[in-house]
């Protein structure tokens with residue numbers, strides 16, 4: 001009797017399995033009968049290897065949009081490389097439709113073998129594969145950086161904005177370095193309760209050094225590991241594998257980045273002298289029950305925030321470029337700040353709703369010169385269809401868009417209505433990415449950029465540097481290439497707007513000294 005039942009159950013299970021396999025294959029067959037999105041003609045085996053842009057890929061993708069575009073399908077193109085398909089979505093509307101609404105299948109990341117080598121993919125959220133570890137760490141970052149948590153950081157932001165002004169006053173030509181200190185200083189203080197130990201702080205230069213080492217590694221051939229991942233197992237003494245030594249050094253720096261400030265925070269907590277911070281709050285919440293996994297998740301989420309500082313500094317570098325190139329925009333923004341603060345005080349976070357032109361200027365900064373022009377690729381975890389095209393599982397989906405009329409012009413007004421108020425629209429641009437992977441630091445980033453912008457505008461005047469004949473030195477408005485870009489260094493002048501501005505900045509220094517005493 002029981003044998004009959006088993007046989008029956010086995011038979012039903014087999015039929016069910018056969019049915020599932022058949023419908024999977026049929027689905028796959030039906031889907032893969034659809035064409036891939038249009039794109040340059042691939043060669044056998046090599047695919048579109050020769051079409052992959054070597055520099056500034058987003059410029060090439062714009063050309064493809066016009067080449068392969070007809071109506072709806074102009075929003076999407078593709079290239080095929082050995083073993084992978086890359087889908088380029090050229091419209092913000094379609095990117096939102098796909099990546100925001102179907103996050104369950106478009107939220108993985110591609111492998112980053114070179115980053116594996118130096119331990120970046122172990123901890124750094126933007127490069128982590130979609131899965132439980134990413135989810136746990138993302139939850140911590142999202143919670144710490146949600147809009148409701150921002151007031152916790154207002155004090156830090158306003159202090160760092162004052163430091164930025166005093167630094168620019170004393171060394172205006174080191175503006176890019178001051179931006180780096182401003183953005184990293186905010187994150188280190190908010191995340192770990194760590195205060196920079198003067199200029200050239202160890203943890204600020206550490207982040208810089210890692211960036212430099214990565215470029216160095218790429219120059220020494222480590223990027224080849226992205227195409228031939230097995231090379232990472234070969235020892236450094238084999239000819240051509242010399243980059244392994246650089247890898248070892250960079251990995252040590254990355255380890256320090258992940259553990260150094262975290263251990264600092266824990267040590268301060270143990271001494272009872274820690275400042276309020278994201279890490280302290282998280283550790284306190286898990287006190288007594290923090291497992292090693294939880295502690296690791298907190299450490300990784302915190303280190304991911306630490307690495308998110310470059311972008312903020314880059315936007316503020318664009319600010320200087322824009323102010324030099326567009327004196328009328330600078331004047332308009334300064335008038336708005338002066339009307340509110342009467343040249344008697346510095347703007348504070350509380351002033352944000354009352355400075356709409358400055359807010360629009362900051363939105364335009366992010367739109368006009370996106371810091372991560374192609375974002376970070378999302379990877380599909382299932383076969384799917386977009387706009388009637390087949391998107392194979394494991395495709396890399398990148399996004400490049402231009403949703404604005406006259407997109408090359410710098411026009412803060414595009415974000416304002418006819419009454420000069422901010423237009424009521426969701427965050428206009430897509431600079432912060434999409435769906436489940438959208439940048440969790442976006443609210444803090446926008447507030448940091450806004451506060452630095454209004455503080456600088458209230459006290460300084462930016463203009464062209466002059467040559468020996470008193471003529472303006474031209475500014476090119478070129479950008480570097482890469483995952484995160486910034487303006488190519490240019491000559492500028494940055495002066496206090498008058499004696500009153502110098503007095504205002506000195507009065508902050510005096511206030512700070514008095515509160516320290």
Ligand code: HEM
Nearest residue numbers: 125126304305308311312375376432433434437439441445
């Ligand atoms: C102007 C400044 C910034 C820009 C333009 C920016 C942009 C981006 C973009 C495009 C992504 C990828 C989104 C996607 O895959 O769809 C991202 C991810 C991320 N950003 Fe930002 N970011 C900025 C500042 C920050 C700051 C200040 C922090 C931390 C405090 C931060 C933390 C992160 C993290 C942790 C991720 C990874 C998210 C994930 O993969 O789940 N970012 N950011």
